[in-house]
Structures are given as C-alpha cells and as structure tokens.
Amino acid sequence: MNFSKTLRGLMLAAGLLSAAFAGSSMAQTFPTKPVTLVVPFAAGGPTDILARTLAASMTKELGQTVVIENRAGAGGTIASAFVAKAPADGYTLLIHHNGMATAPTLYRKLPFNALTDFTYVGLVADVPMTLLGRKDLPPNNMAEFIAYAKAQGNKINLANAGLGAVSQLCGTLLQQALGVGFTAIPYSGTGPAMIALVGGQLDVLCDQTTQTLAQIKAKTVKLYGVTSAERLSYLPDTPTLREGGLKDFEIVVWHGVYGPKNIPAPVAARLNQALKAALKDPAVIAKAGDLGAVIVPEAKQTPEALQAWVKDEIAKWAPLLKAAGQYAD
Incomplete structure (x- = not known):
C-alpha cells in the first residue's frame, strides 16, 4: 500500500467533509x-x-x-x-x-x-407598461395621439428615469415607431416623473402598471394604450399599442x-x-x-x-x- 497516497486521499476526503459541514452550517445560520x-x-x-x-x-x-x-x-x-x-x-x-x-x-x-x-x-x-399623457393633453385616443405626436414632434416633453431605465427604453421605441423625436426630460425615477405628469408639468410618460394603475383609476392622467401583446384583464377596454397603430410594439x-x-x-x-x-x-x-x-x-x-x-x-x-x-x- 502507498502510505503517502492513502494519506493524501484521507486528507482530501476530510477536507471535502469539512467543507460540506461548513456549507451546511453557513446555510443554517445565514x-x-x-x-x-x-x-x-x-x-x-x-x-x-x-x-x-x-x-x-x-x-x-x-x-x-x-x-x-x-x-x-x-x-x-x-x-x-x-x-x-x-x-x-x-x-x-x-x-x-x-x-x-x-x-x-x-x-x-x-x-x-x-x-x-x-x-x-x-x-x-x-x-406590462402603459402610455400616458397629462390629463389635459389634446389627444383622446391612440390614433389622435399618433397624429398629434407627428405634428408636434420635439414640442412634446417625454419623461423618463434616465438612460437605461425601462421608461427611457419604452420612450425610445415609441419615438422609433412614430418616426419623431420628443424632448426627453430625465428624472431620478418615475415616481417623481409621475408627480410632474399629474401636475401638468410633463406631456407624456411610458411606465409600468405598478406605478400607473392608481393614477389611471383616479383618472388623473390620460391612458392611450398598453405595451403588452394582448389587452390586460384589469384594463379590458384599453387597446394595445399594436392595436392602436404601432406595428410590432411590445415591451414587458x-x-x-x-x-x-x-x-x-x-x-x-x-x-x-x-x-x-x-x-x-x-x-x-x-x-x-x-x-x-x-x-x-x-x-x-x-x-x-x-x-x-x-x-x-x-x-x-x-x-x-x-x-x-x-x-x-
């Protein structure tokens, strides 16, 4: 029998066993x-x-x-x-x-x-996300919004939570789909942006339903569409942006x-x-x-x-x- 080889094997087994016990203990105490x-x-x-x-x-x-x-x-x-x-x-x-x-x-x-x-x-x-406008924005539906956006272009202020935020990503895709360029207004988050939208200091915001449902239900903003592939069960009368005329527009x-x-x-x-x-x-x-x-x-x-x-x-x-x-x- 090779004693040194056997010893190394025993030491390795002991090390693995020790690590297993340590891991188990760590999981139990953390x-x-x-x-x-x-x-x-x-x-x-x-x-x-x-x-x-x-x-x-x-x-x-x-x-x-x-x-x-x-x-x-x-x-x-x-x-x-x-x-x-x-x-x-x-x-x-x-x-x-x-x-x-x-x-x-x-x-x-x-x-x-x-x-x-x-x-x-x-x-x-x-x-899913929703496309919103301030309560007194002239368009009343998605078709009117598309026409309004193309006519107004960069006169429209579009809020986002900064480069890389999903609100900014949604806004980028929206402008690409419309073929227009809005004026981007970055905020530290869409919480402050929503306050500005409700207050009438902003024109448009694309944001998650986690943030927008309360304002939609309170009717403090205008809802133009949802970004999901299909209509939402809790907003059944709201068309998707695809239905509203923006082909292949979808973001979740x-x-x-x-x-x-x-x-x-x-x-x-x-x-x-x-x-x-x-x-x-x-x-x-x-x-x-x-x-x-x-x-x-x-x-x-x-x-x-x-x-x-x-x-x-x-x-x-x-x-x-x-x-x-x-x-x-």
Missing part, C-alpha cells in the same frame, strides 16, 4: 443580521414598490429584516456597480429590471459586467434579484429559497396583482433561468438600441 436590498431608482417608483412588497415577505422567511436602500441614478448603473463591488456575503442584494440587459449596450464605460460580476438569485415578476418589464459574484453556494441557495417562498406568499401575489404585475412561473425563479434570460435580453435589445444611437460615456 443571515445573522439585516439584509440590504438595493433599488436602483427613487423611492415610490414601480421597482421600489415591488421591492418593498418582496422585502416584507423575505423578512419573514429569513428571520432578519430585509432593508430597502434606494441608490438612484444613471439608469440603475450606480446601484448595480455598488452591489457588484459589495462583499460577497449575501447581505447586499440588488433588484433590477430590463436595465441590467440594456446597460451593456447603452453605456460605453460600464463599471461592471452584467454576465460575470453577479451571483444570480432569480427572476421575480413581469410587468421583468425584474430579477442579484448579489455580488462569488457568494458562497449555501448562502446563494438560502437566498433563492427565501425568494421562492416570497413569490408563493399570498400577500405578495395579491399585491403584485393589485399593481398589475405577474409572478413568474417557479421554473423561471432559479439563478440559471435569470442568467440565461439576461444573456438573451442583451442580444435581443442590442441591435435596437444601437439603431437608436443613444449612448452614455
């Missing part, structure tokens, strides 16, 4: 302090509302408070870069939408790699949860477990429904599904964004 969920937009916006709903349920599952921290700016890249550089211990997470997949094309000097600098936790929900907002790369596997698994539990919570499902959001199927709630989705979305939007010619340094 978390021992509050977890921060970073939102890359202003408080009161659609992603913020969804994040707070999710955080309340994950708090119950994890046994520690999930704290919301808003780090708005640069279409979500400031918050994304912050989380990418945070300690890989599972205590700093990010919730982000389509901006994670559009940033690699929109920003020439992106301070993170969307595919390699994060630990993927899972997809959360899909949210998706949200995912991320952490810094190299979070220990047991901790990452615990976070995914907490996310899945939250997405089964009747309170979360009900709140999401009230906001017009749809919880993704369980098969899409995995880290692997989120990573594959981001990769596919980068490839999908890159040619459209390049055609629009909008970049940031």
Whole structure:
C-alpha cells in the first residue's frame, strides 16, 4: 500500500467533509443580521414598490429584516456597480429590471459586467407598461395621439428615469415607431416623473402598471394604450399599442434579484429559497396583482433561468438600441 497516497486521499476526503459541514452550517445560520436590498431608482417608483412588497415577505422567511436602500441614478448603473463591488456575503442584494440587459449596450464605460460580476438569485415578476399623457393633453385616443405626436414632434416633453431605465427604453421605441423625436426630460425615477405628469408639468410618460394603475383609476392622467401583446384583464377596454397603430410594439418589464459574484453556494441557495417562498406568499401575489404585475412561473425563479434570460435580453435589445444611437460615456 502507498502510505503517502492513502494519506493524501484521507486528507482530501476530510477536507471535502469539512467543507460540506461548513456549507451546511453557513446555510443554517445565514443571515445573522439585516439584509440590504438595493433599488436602483427613487423611492415610490414601480421597482421600489415591488421591492418593498418582496422585502416584507423575505423578512419573514429569513428571520432578519430585509432593508430597502434606494441608490438612484444613471439608469440603475450606480446601484448595480455598488452591489457588484459589495462583499460577497449575501447581505447586499440588488433588484433590477430590463436595465441590467440594456446597460451593456447603452453605456460605453460600464463599471461592471452584467454576465460575470453577479451571483444570480432569480427572476421575480413581469410587468406590462402603459402610455400616458397629462390629463389635459389634446389627444383622446391612440390614433389622435399618433397624429398629434407627428405634428408636434420635439414640442412634446417625454419623461423618463434616465438612460437605461425601462421608461427611457419604452420612450425610445415609441419615438422609433412614430418616426419623431420628443424632448426627453430625465428624472431620478418615475415616481417623481409621475408627480410632474399629474401636475401638468410633463406631456407624456411610458411606465409600468405598478406605478400607473392608481393614477389611471383616479383618472388623473390620460391612458392611450398598453405595451403588452394582448389587452390586460384589469384594463379590458384599453387597446394595445399594436392595436392602436404601432406595428410590432411590445415591451414587458421583468425584474430579477442579484448579489455580488462569488457568494458562497449555501448562502446563494438560502437566498433563492427565501425568494421562492416570497413569490408563493399570498400577500405578495395579491399585491403584485393589485399593481398589475405577474409572478413568474417557479421554473423561471432559479439563478440559471435569470442568467440565461439576461444573456438573451442583451442580444435581443442590442441591435435596437444601437439603431437608436443613444449612448452614455
């Protein structure tokens, strides 16, 4: 018998066993302090509302408070870069939408790699968008809006939450479809933009139903259409933008949860477990429904599904964004 070879084998087995016990122990003890969920937009916006709903349920599952921290700016890249550089211990997470997949094309000097600098936790929900105008904007339907937009051009003010935000992406696609250029008015988030729209300081906003349903129901804004492929059950009389005359126009907002790369596997698994539990919570499902959001199927709630989705979305939007010619340094 080769004693040294046997000894090395025993040491390797002991090391693997020790690592397994350590991993199991880590998963059982995590978390021992509050977890921060970073939102890359202003408080009161659609992603913020969804994040707070999710955080309340994950708090119950994890046994520690999930704290919301808003780090708005640069279409979500400031918050994304912050989380990418945070300690890989599972205590700093990010919730982000389509901006994670559009940033690699929109920003020439992106301070993170969307595919390699994060630990993927899972997809959360899909949210359709709505095209809104201020209450006293002259057009009363989509056909009238198209004619009005083509006549007014850059006299129309279009709000967004900054380069890379889905409101900006929707606005870019809208202008491409119409063949006109509006005057873009960036805000730190669509929460402040909605306040300006309701107040009459802005003309048009394209935003998620999580943010717009309350104002639509209160009739403080004009609703021209929804961006989904089909009409929404909770807005059955509202046509899609396709029906309104914008061929092939479709955009749905998706949200995912991320952490810094190299979070220990047991901790990452615990976070995914907490996310899945939250997405089964009747309170979360009900709140999401009230906001017009749809919880993704369980098969899409995995880290692997989120990573594959981001990769596919980068490839999908890159040619459209390049055609629009909008970049940031």
